[in-house]
Amino acid sequence: MARVDVTTQPITRAGVAPPLTAPTIDGDIVDVGAVAVWVDNAGVAAVTVTVQTPVTQDGLALADLAVTVPAGAHRLIGPLPSRTFAQPADAAEGAGRALVDYSAVTDVTRAVIRI
Structure with a gap:
């Protein structure tokens, strides 16, 4: 498998219930910024x-x-400023975006949210 390009869900005034989906063992490519x-x-x-x-x-x-996300718990990790997390423009994967890795993916779900 390859890294997954995860779609960022915007927060609206009505709220957001982002769909949580399973990452792959190869990790994710996510937007940077807020x-x-x-x-x-x-x-x-x-x-x-x-x-x-x-x-x-x-x-x-x-x-x-x-x-670290403890067993049976959840974490909101961010923000991810581009000056710190954006891959260089000439990167082999994820140019201008962040690469996220998981130590395990069994029973793990995630979503990317614009804050």
């Missing part, structure tokens, strides 16, 4: 969600954002 990733872990073990950070400042690589 965006958050909603992750629901219905499994029995914690899952780590990692947003790759392709940025280097003064020769030092900025660490990836890694968030």
Whole structure:
């Protein structure tokens, strides 16, 4: 499988009930900016969600954002500013967007929401 291009759901004044869908083991490609990733872990073990950070400042690589989602819990991860999370324009995948990885995908669902 390949990374999945996840559609961003906008929040409206009427509210949003974003459809939660399962990620693939290869991860996601998501929009950057005022965006958050909603992750629901219905499994029995914690899952780590990692947003790759392709940025280097003064020769030092900025660490990836890694968030643990406990078993039976959910997390809203973001925002994802482009200056920190956007892949370079010449990236092999996800140019100008963020790459999100999951330590496990069994019993995990997610949605991307514009905040």
